Amino acid sequence: MRHVRTITENDCNRQAGEGPASPSLRGTAAPPGTLTAVPQADQTSPESFPGPPRPARVTPVPLAELARLLDADDPGAPVGGALAEAGDVKAVSVTGITHDSRAVRPGDVYAALPGARLHGADFVEQARTLGAAAVLTDPGGTERARATGLPVLTVPDPRGRMGELAAAIYGRPGEDLLQIGITGTSGKTTTAYLVEGGLRKAAEKEGGLTGLIGTVESRIGDERIKSERTTPEATDLQALFAVMRERGVGSLAMEVSSHALVLGRVDGCVFDIGVFNNLSPEHLDFHPDMEDYFQAKRQLFTPRRSRAAVVNFDDEYGFRLLTELKEEGFPVVSFSAEGHPDADWRAEDVELGPLGSTFTAVGPDGQRVPGGVPLAGPFNVSNALAALTALVSAGIDPHTAAEGIASVPGVPGRLQRVDAGQDYLAIVDYAHKPDAVESVLYAVRKVTDGAVHAVLGCGGDRDPHKRPAMGAALARLSDTAVLTSDNPRSEDPLAILAAMLGGAAEVPAHERGTVLLEEDRAAAIRAAVARAEPGDSVLVLGKGHEQGQDIAGVVRPFDDVEVLREAIRERTHSAVPAPAASPPPATPSSPVPPSPPPHPDLSTENHRTDDQNR
Numbered sequence: 138m139r140h141v142r143t144i145t146e147n148d149c150n151r152q153a154g155e156g157p158a159s160p161s162l163r164g165t166a167a168p169p170g171t172l173t174a175v176p177q178a179d180q181t182s183p184e185s186f187p188g189p190p191r192p193a194r195v196t197p198v199p200l201a202e203l204a205r206l207l208d209a210d211d212p213g214a215p216v217g218g219a220l221a222e223a224g225d226v227k228a229v230s231v232t233g234i235t236h237d238s239r240a241v242r243p244g245d246v247y248a249a250l251p252g253a254r255l256h257g258a259d260f261v262e263q264a265r266t267l268g269a270a271a272v273l274t275d276p277g278g279t280e281r282a283r284a285t286g287l288p289v290l291t292v293p294d295p296r297g298r299m300g301e302l303a304a305a306i307y308g309r310p311g312e313d314l315l316q317i318g319i320t321g322t323s324g325k326t327t328t329a330y331l332v333e334g335g336l337r338k339a340a341e342k343e344g345g346l347t348g349l350i351g352t353v354e355s356r357i358g359d360e361r362i363k364s365e366r367t368t369p370e371a372t373d374l375q376a377l378f379a380v381m382r383e384r385g386v387g388s389l390a391m392e393v394s395s396h397a398l399v400l401g402r403v404d405g406c407v408f409d410i411g412v413f414n415n416l417s418p419e420h421l422d423f424h425p426d427m428e429d430y431f432q433a434k435r436q437l438f439t440p441r442r443s444r445a446a447v448v449n450f451d452d453e454y455g456f457r458l459l460t461e462l463k464e465e466g467f468p469v470v471s472f473s474a475e476g477h478p479d480a481d482w483r484a485e486d487v488e489l490g491p492l493g494s495t496f497t498a499v500g501p502d503g504q505r506v507p508g509g510v511p512l513a514g515p516f517n518v519s520n521a522l523a524a525l526t527a528l529v530s531a532g533i534d535p536h537t538a539a540e541g542i543a544s545v546p547g548v549p550g551r552l553q554r555v556d557a558g559q560d561y562l563a564i565v566d567y568a569h570k571p572d573a574v575e576s577v578l579y580a581v582r583k584v585t586d587g588a589v590h591a592v593l594g595c596g597g598d599r600d601p602h603k604r605p606a607m608g609a610a611l612a613r614l615s616d617t618a619v620l621t622s623d624n625p626r627s628e629d630p631l632a633i634l635a636a637m638l639g640g641a642a643e644v645p646a647h648e649r650g651t652v653l654l655e656e657d658r659a660a661a662i663r664a665a666v667a668r669a670e671p672g673d674s675v676l677v678l679g680k681g682h683e684q685g686q687d688i689a690g691v692v693r694p695f696d697d698v699e700v701l702r703e704a705i706r707e708r709t710h711s712a713v714p715a716p717a718a719s720p721p722p723a724t725p726s727s728p729v730p731p732s733p734p735p736h737p738d739l740s741t742e743n744h745r746t747d748d749q750n751r
């Protein structure tokens with residue numbers, strides 16, 4: 138597959154012991170929860186253009202038409218309007234658009250955007266060299282753009298216009314796709330996979346391919362492409378829609394982050410269904426407060442962005458959204474995994490298991506649909522019910538939807554089991570915010586007879602406010618809490634650890650497990666594995682599917698699944714018995730604060746209430 142960073146046919150993309158690499162995620166022998174993540178973040182074929190995929194065929198659009206589009210919608214554009222800035226536009230036509238000078242292809246509009254760190258206008262020369270046909274920019278970039286000799290379209294807010302322009306250049310591809318967009322602090326990726334499972338099942342019956350766009354990967358049918366971020370920038374998103382349409386995709390599930398809504402990445406899209414999962418503290422470096430964060434997500438549920446809403450009745454912010462949407466007369470359907478009778482769809486007869494759960498989805502007309510989800514934890518019942526409600530709202534038969542959801546083989550890095558023949562549970566999960574850490578620890582506690590040993594770090598250059606709460610959650614809810622590094626990025630890993638430890642120390646000593654500090658993530662994982670006994674659980678949290686660790690701007694290969702598997706094998710082969718029931722001595726790399734008795738006692742007598750062990 139050219140021009141696309143594809144991972145479908147890579148041998149790394151399968152589990153040990155599986156058969157030959159399959160182009161499909163379907164039909165593999167892997168048990169639930171073991172789907173692998175994309176293996177190489179930067180895989181490109183030598184002859185391909187850098188950057189995300191583009192459609193093979195685009196009908197050239199005269200630049201004058203684009204200039205008119207901008208002027209028509211923006212009579213207030215400065216210096217005589219966009220058209221006046223565009224020079225001799227009659228001779229120029231356009232076949233693509235990008236906001237990244239490095240990804241320019243011949244015939245593109247290069248959108249030179251003002252950013253928080255840089256101005257895209259500083260890269261116009263590179264764009265010209267690579268064959269840009271024109272530049273879209275703001276007044277601050279006009280002069281630099283003109284110096285290239287290219288036609289220049291100037292508007293006050295080019296980021297705000299880029300999406301509609303991209304949609305116009307690629308022939309409004311989103312209009313030909315059934316689109317389900319999912320937002321919320323936690324569960325977007327999982328729900329998107331589950332929705333795609335339902336869409337696939339429907340497509341098997343009705344024809345066509347399905348698509349997926351999200352944090353881990355994008356999928357065009359069975360082809361898997363590494364993602365750069367949760368929601369692509371508008372230029373890349375519209376191109377991806379066009380590729381999907383070109384290859385016969387009829388429906389797609391997509392994650393919509395709050396960044397995407399604020400930064401115009403989904404401009405030019407109207408989702409058939411917008412799904413709201415939940416809201417809890419996260420990204421408070423980007424959003425000044427929770428209200429701003431809620432309002433950002435709220436934008437998805439306006440006629441400009443969605444035709445109908447599916448909302449979590451059980452979530453505090455979900456309930457507020459539901460109430461507001463009903464008052465506004467916006468079409469909305471609610472769901473409740475807790476079985477609230479006022480919700481349109483609710484879960485009954487929920488049976489939670491270590492590998493997944495079953496439930497009955499009860500609909501507004503009393504219909505009863507047997508459902509299942511191949512991932513453990515009550516929150517995944519909620520994600521599955523969200524998916525089912527969205528699929529039904531999009532017109533898919535509920536039984537087909539439920540069948541498709543239950544047949545999803547797993548979600549990379551989400552409650553992903555690692556099995557190297559050990560007699561304890563080992564799990565990799567992407568929990569990297571307080572609410573998710575708590576949810577996953579509660580879920581694993583429920584299915585663990587013995588002790589829970591959990592490893593967690595916090596990402597650098599990301600919301601610092603969540604660090605103490607994450608440290609506290611780990612200390613409170615695990616028997617061994619190993620605090621370690623995530624992606625420190627430009628920050629001092631020890632400073633991040635100090636903030637986590639501060640939170641852990643706030644938990645009264647009798648309510649917390651043994652707290653260990655180990656800056657080196659692989660060593661931290663080994664430390665957790667070293668403490669595991671039969672019937673225990675080892676959890677490695679925060680990085681999930683990620684394939685690298687960013688330390689001081691250098692990304693080294695690091696895959697929690699592989700490191701955990703290796704640690705388990707090492708321990709099995711060295712046959713070292715689990716350490717005796719006393720904490721290891723404090724060393725410079727493990728300055729352990731005063732800790733309670735070790736886990737055999739903790740698991741039963743850690744003074745936790747039933748509620749805490751819920």
Ligand SMILES: CC(=O)N[C@H]1[C@@H](OP(=O)(O)OP(=O)(O)OC[C@H]2O[C@@H](n3ccc(=O)[nH]c3=O)[C@H](O)[C@@H]2O)O[C@H](CO)[C@@H](O)[C@@H]1O[C@H](C)C(=O)N[C@@H](C)C(=O)N[C@H](CCC(=O)O)C(=O)O
Pocket residue numbers: 236237238239249250251252253254255256257258260365366367368369370394395396397400423
């Ligand atoms: C806050 C945020 O999201 N910022 C994004 C934004 O940055 P920015 O506007 O400040 O851009 P900048 O770095 O100053 O650069 C200015 C312009 O120069 C361009 N440029 C820059 C260098 C160059 O060589 N050539 C070039 O053309 C850039 O493409 C950009 O258009 O536009 C950039 C270009 O697309 C993004 O890379 C950048 O994402 C940053 C790196 C990021 O980390 N974003 C994360 C937080 C994010 O978006 N996360 C959410 C997930 C949230 C969740 O659900 O957990 C997501 O949707 O992924």
Ligand SMILES: Nc1ncnc2c1ncn2[C@@H]1O[C@H](COP(=O)(O)OP(=O)(O)OP(=O)(O)O)[C@@H](O)[C@H]1O
Pocket residue numbers: 321322323324325326327328352367392414415516517519520550551552566567568569572573574576577681
């Ligand atoms: N509905 C939920 N409620 C609470 N926690 C959840 C829920 N769904 C998933 N989680 C937890 O959050 C983690 C991230 O889940 P997932 O990737 O599905 O969410 P996300 O919204 O896409 O996250 P992100 O925005 O950080 O990429 C999971 O690994 C799990 O620990």
Ligand SMILES: N[C@H](CCC[C@H](N)C(=O)O)C(=O)O
Pocket residue numbers: 367569595596597599623624679680683
């Ligand atoms: N979408 C999230 C992912 C965080 C994952 C975690 N491993 C980290 O690096 O902080 C972000 O970019 O903030």
